[in-house]
Amino acid sequence: VFRNKLTFFAAAKISSSFPAPEFPEIAFAGRSNVGKSSLLNALTRQWGVVRTSDKPGLTQTINFFKLGSKLHLVDLPGYGFAYAKEEVKEEWEALVKEYVSTRVGLKRVCLLVDTKWGMKPRDHELIDLMERSQTKYQIVLTKTDMVFPVDVARRAMQIEESLKAKKSAVQPVMMISSKTGAGVRCLRTALANIVKF
Numbered sequence: 153v154f155r156n157k158l159t160f161f162a163a164a165k166i167s168s169s170f171p172a173p174e175f176p177e178i179a180f181a182g183r184s185n186v187g188k189s190s191l192l193n194a195l196t197r198q199w200g201v202v203r204t205s206d207k208p209g210l211t212q213t214i215n216f217f218k219l220g221s222k223l224h225l226v227d228l229p230g231y232g233f234a235y236a237k238e239e240v241k242e243e244w245e246a247l248v249k250e251y252v253s254t255r256v257g258l259k260r261v262c263l264l265v266d267t268k269w270g271m272k273p274r275d276h277e278l279i280d281l282m283e284r285s286q287t288k289y290q291i292v293l294t295k296t297d298m299v300f301p302v303d304v305a306r307r308a309m310q311i312e313e314s315l316k317a318k319k320s321a322v323q324p325v326m327m328i329s330s331k332t333g334a335g336v337r338c339l340r341t342a343l344a345n346i347v348k349f
């Protein structure tokens with residue numbers, strides 16, 4: 153499925169403008185600058201469709217992409233953007249929360265966490281919400297090339313330990329580097345298996 157062409161087809165600032173859930177969806181969430189756009193590019197091997205940037209917080213909408221005519225990939229706005237106004241932050245967060253807890257056809261949320269920094273309060277908040285709404289999610293550690301392999305393993309173990317009692321968490325924690333490509337194929341296979349065609 154990841155060989156299909158990626159096309160952007162909708163952006164939503166409010167839930168009433170979410171497109172019809174015609175295909176299964178896999179969504180990507182995480183703090184801004186976590187490497188979400190880079191991962192979407194690496195997973196689909198299509199560069200330029202999802203914008204990457206050094207300016208965190210540029211994505212203020214939920215962006216919907218079609219992968220061929222079988223699957224939607226959904227780019228959720230990054231949270232925790234330091235420079236945004238408080239009310240704007242609250243709006244984005246409310247939108248993300250509404251999406252992950254109510255979206256029909258949502259098969260999996262990949263919650264991206266920077267390997268170096270680990271999980272932050274906003275990540276835990278989203279996890280608690282997904283547990284309450286029984287949304288299946290999995291943690292994807294990003295930018296593994298930035299830390300020593302032993303620290304990547306330690307971080308993954310620490311997170312797996314903290315997720316043990318969680319019902320909607322899908323194990324194991326995946327580890328990727330969009331820069332070197334490490335772990336990307338593995339994640340691609342895991343995600344393709346959710347929506348087996």
Ligand code: GDP
Pocket residue numbers: 183184185186187188189190191203204205206208209230294295296297298328329330331332
């Ligand atoms: P987003 O805000 O979550 O969409 O993050 P981006 O994909 O735009 O990446 C934010 C910054 O992190 C950019 O400067 C990227 O070049 C960098 N980045 C993303 N993925 C990786 C990675 O796997 N390794 C390294 N070293 N840098 C990365």
